[in-house]
Amino acid sequence: FSWSVVGALQSNPAFASAVDVVGQHYVCGYLGAYTSCPSPSSAQQLGKPLWASEQGSEPYDTGAAPLARAINRQYTDGRMTGTVNWSLEWSAYAGLPFEGDGVLLANEPWSGHYVVGPSVWAVAQTTQFTQPGWRYLDSGSTRINGGSVVSLRSPSTPDWTSVAETLDATAPQQVSFAVGGGLSTGDVHVWATDLSSKDPADWFVRRPDVRPDSSGRF
Numbered sequence: 001f002s003w004s005v006v007g008a009l010q011s012n013p014a015f016a017s018a019v020d021v022v023g024q025h026y027v028c029g030y031l032g033a034y035t036s037c038p039s040p041s042s043a044q045q046l047g048k049p050l051w052a053s054e055q056g057s058e059p060y061d062t063g064a065a066p067l068a069r070a071i072n073r074q075y076t077d078g079r080m081t082g083t084v085n086w087s088l089e090w091s092a093y094a095g096l097p098f099e100g101d102g103v104l105l106a107n108e109p110w111s112g113h114y115v116v117g118p119s120v121w122a123v124a125q126t127t128q129f130t131q132p133g134w135r136y137l138d139s140g141s142t143r144i145n146g147g148s149v150v151s152l153r154s155p156s157t158p159d160w161t162s163v164a165e166t167l168d169a170t171a172p173q174q175v176s177f178a179v180g181g182g183l184s185t186g187d188v189h190v191w192a193t194d195l196s197s198k199d200p201a202d203w204f205v206r207r208p209d210v211r212p213d214s215s216g217r218f
Contacts, residue, residue, distance in 0.1 A: 001024065003040050006022070006040065006042050006043045009022070009046055009048075010042065010046075020048065020049070021049045021050075021051055021082070022046060022050050023050075023053025023054075023082075023084075024039070024043075024053060025052075025053055025054040026055065026057075027052045027055070027074060027078060027080065028055065028066075028069070028070045028073065028074065031058070032066070033065070033066050033069065034055075034067070034069045034070040035073070036073065036077060037052070037069075037073040037074040037077040037078050037080070038078045039079060039080060044078075044079050049081050050081065050082075051080055051081065051083065052070065052074050052082065052083040052084065053082075054084055055067070055070050055074075055083050055084065055085050056087065056101065056102070056103075057098060057101050059100045059101055059117075059119075060090060060100055060101070060119045060120075061100075061105075061118060063101070064117065064118035064119040064121070064122040065167050067085065067119055067122045067123065068165045068193075068195060069148075069167055071123070071126055071163075072148040072149070072150050072163060072165050073148050075136055075141055075150050076142060076148045076149075085103055085123075086102075087101060087102040088103055088104070089102045089103060089106050090104070090105050090106065091109045093107065094107060103123055104117075118195055118203050121193045122193065124204055125165075125191065125193055125204070128191075129161040129163070129191075131154070133154075133155050134152040134153060134154055135152060135155060136150060136151070137152060137153055137160070139151075140160075140162060140177070144164070144166070145169060147165045147167060147168060147169055148164070148165055149162055149163070150162065151163075153183060158184040159184060160179070160183045162177065167195065176217065177216075177218050178215070179212060179216035179218075183216075185216040187209040187210070187211050188209060188211070188218065190206070190207040190208065190209065191204055191206055191207065192204075192205055192207050193205070
């Protein structure tokens with residue numbers, strides 16, 4: 001929980017050479033809003049991928065906003081490129097500790113019944129528009145007022161995606177993009193999820209396309 005493994009990696013070359021990825025649990029705090037997700041500079045200087053190796057412990061419905069913050073802010077705040085959510089789905093008896101904590105609720109698996117809450121769509125805002133191997137772009141990843149934006153690109157095509165979350169914003173704001181570096185400057189396809197709404201019709205909604213100008217700006 002405290003990145004203490006970093007010291008061991010720095011002082012033990014054999015250990016360091018055996019480790020491919022450095023993971024820490026609950027880098028955004030524990031059982032909270034997950035508003036800040038830092039990692040120490042010493043971890044970032046190891047030259048190894050950093051992961052949030054356990055995140056979550058939040059309900060499938062009310063935990064959607066903390067989860068959305070964490071997925072983005074783990075990179076903007078701490079340069080973490082992977083997140084493992086506990087749990088993927090909740091399939092335990094009612095009344096046990098952490099009841100309902102997961103991305104999906106399926107606590108009667110013998111029946112085939114499951115419940116898709118907003119946490120699924122908070123995750124989908126990233127996973128539906130990226131693939132394993134995509135790379136974060138520092139030039140398109142930053143904190144904004146009341147939220148954050150992260151951008152990723154395909155390693156082999158001009159495809160790219162940006163994911164914005166404004167969960168702590170108190171007023172509308174505008175973000176300007178300038179697409180370059182060989183990335184696609186075609187129409188930008190937009191999906192949005194309103195995590196303040198309990199209506200599934202407001203989750204993962206296709207919105208109008210945005211057309212960049214001739215220089216790739218919008």
